[in-house]
Amino acid sequence: METAVSASKLPSILWGTLIITGTVVGAGMFSLPVVMSGAWFSWSSAILLFTWLCMLLSGLMFLETSLHYPRGAGFDTLTRDLLGQRWNVLNGASILFVLGILTYAYISASGAILQHTFAALALPVSARAAGLGFTLLVALFVWLGTAAVSRVTLIFLGAKVITFFLLFGGLLGHVRSALLFDVGGTESHYLRYGWMVIPFCLASFGYHGNISGLIEYYRGEGKKVARCLLLGTVAALMIYLVWIVGTMGNIPRVDFIAIAQRGGNIDALVDALGNLLQSASLSVLLTVFSTFAVASSFLGVTLGLFDYLADLLKMDNGATGRLKTTVITFVVPLSAALIWPNGFLVAIGYAGLAATVWAVITPALLVWRARQRFPHFQGWRLKGGNLPVLLVLLFAVLNIIVSLLSYADLLPVYAR
Numbered sequence: 398m399e400t401a402v403s404a405s406k407l408p409s410i411l412w413g414t415l416i417i418t419g420t421v422v423g424a425g426m427f428s429l430p431v432v433m434s435g436a437w438f439s440w441s442s443a444i445l446l447f448t449w450l451c452m453l454l455s456g457l458m459f460l461e462t463s464l465h466y467p468r469g470a471g472f473d474t475l476t477r478d479l480l481g482q483r484w485n486v487l488n489g490a491s492i493l494f495v496l497g498i499l500t501y502a503y504i505s506a507s508g509a510i511l512q513h514t515f516a517a518l519a520l521p522v523s524a525r526a527a528g529l530g531f532t533l534l535v536a537l538f539v540w541l542g543t544a545a546v547s548r549v550t551l552i553f554l555g556a557k558v559i560t561f562f563l564l565f566g567g568l569l570g571h572v573r574s575a576l577l578f579d580v581g582g583t584e585s586h587y588l589r590y591g592w593m594v595i596p597f598c599l600a601s602f603g604y605h606g607n608i609s610g611l612i613e614y615y616r617g618e619g620k621k622v623a624r625c626l627l628l629g630t631v632a633a634l635m636i637y638l639v640w641i642v643g644t645m646g647n648i649p650r651v652d653f654i655a656i657a658q659r660g661g662n663i664d665a666l667v668d669a670l671g672n673l674l675q676s677a678s679l680s681v682l683l684t685v686f687s688t689f690a691v692a693s694s695f696l697g698v699t700l701g702l703f704d705y706l707a708d709l710l711k712m713d714n715g716a717t718g719r720l721k722t723t724v725i726t727f728v729v730p731l732s733a734a735l736i737w738p739n740g741f742l743v744a745i746g747y748a749g750l751a752a753t754v755w756a757v758i759t760p761a762l763l764v765w766r767a768r769q770r771f772p773h774f775q776g777w778r779l780k781g782g783n784l785p786v787l788l789v790l791l792f793a794v795l796n797i798i799v800s801l802l803s804y805a806d807l808l809p810v811y812a813r
């Protein structure tokens with residue numbers, strides 16, 4: 398028995414770290430340079446760092462709560478048991494909304510980036526047609542199932558990582574510190590543009606749907622999972638910092654106004670960078686990187702939405718059942734993308750607001766209730782008592798206020 402246990406060793410924390418980094422880094426990243434252009438580099442980095450801390454803490458709170466329950470128990474079980482059915486319905490609705498609006502964002506992003514790629518190959522297609530075609534392809538993989546998706550995702554993820562390093566090696570070499578610190582800028586107010594950045598940073602650090610899976614993967618070993626959350630989010634933070642240094646150190650702040658006017662979508666950003674770099678190989682890399690980056694996260698999020706809907710609607714897992722679920726998964730986001738192809742930035746902002754419920758408030762409330770209900774727990778615990786819980790709740794309130802003010806047009810916007 399002893400040998401059997403030690404023979405099946407737990408997987409290395411490297412894999413868990415990769416899973417977390419893979420989920421965290423996605424569409425949100427492409428919204429950052431544009432929405433951060435008002436607050437610019439220094440303030441935006443500070444806001445990014447603060448958001449990272451709060452999102453890591455909320456993830457650890459969800460982890461601590463999960464350890465009181467059988468392995469595999471997810472948001473639904475925990476929330477219903479500790480916070481009641483009413484909050485559980487609200488929480489479920491916010492999960493569904495975030496996955497749905499992210500699917501929309503990916504369709505609009507993939508249309509724009511593929512149109513750009515085809516144009517570079519002298520093949521004119523419309524963004525709508527490209528988005529539609531690509532979405533049907535993704536839908537096919539989702540219909541085929543998790544095994545197909547995980548293989549394709551692995552290939553895309555590999556391509557994404559390799560092109561990221563090649564590209565940013567190149568981009569960082571071109572960074573000019575005068576641009577990064579906006580030395581010649583005519584405006585000295587940066588912080589007032591910082592508020593509206595917060596929900597976008599929140600969306601960019603969302604990963605909380607993957608924690609239950611990871612607990613199962615490490616067979617309830619809380620300390621290992623906590624390490625993966627820490628390392629995985631730190632890796633994402635590093636990637637984001639390199640990304641904003643690479644973009645803000647190459648594109649002058651004023652140029653972002655024109656990028657935002659083109660809908661703030663990825664193609665406009667890629668265009669601006671490509672023009673400034675004057676390097677054909679870097680432009681190609683940039684296009685390849687953005688295509689793979691969008692494709693890999695697109696598959697991950699839509700598979701999440703598919704599973705969630707299949708479970709919610711109790712759909713069967715046969716070919717016809719899966720086909721029905723696939724249609725339900727894509728029909729609303731795809732129709733929205735065909736009607737409004739330029740809503741990428743707006744969608745990420747809404748995702749940030751909705752994710753505040755399930756990725757920030759719910760984990761804080763869960764851990765607070767769980768500590769009352771199981772006061773003598775011996776397993777892994779987040780240190781610091783109520784202080785982190787309070788910090789995370791304050792962060793949630795700040796996000797809600799900022800989002801509402803922003804929708805009421807009461808916050809200064811630099812580029813729109």
Ligand SMILES: N[C@@H](Cc1ccccc1)C(=O)O
Pocket residue numbers: 420421422423424425426495499600601602603604605606694752756
């Ligand atoms: N962090 C992901 C989005 C996401 C949000 C919330 C949960 C899961 C994923 C991105 O940047 O695209």
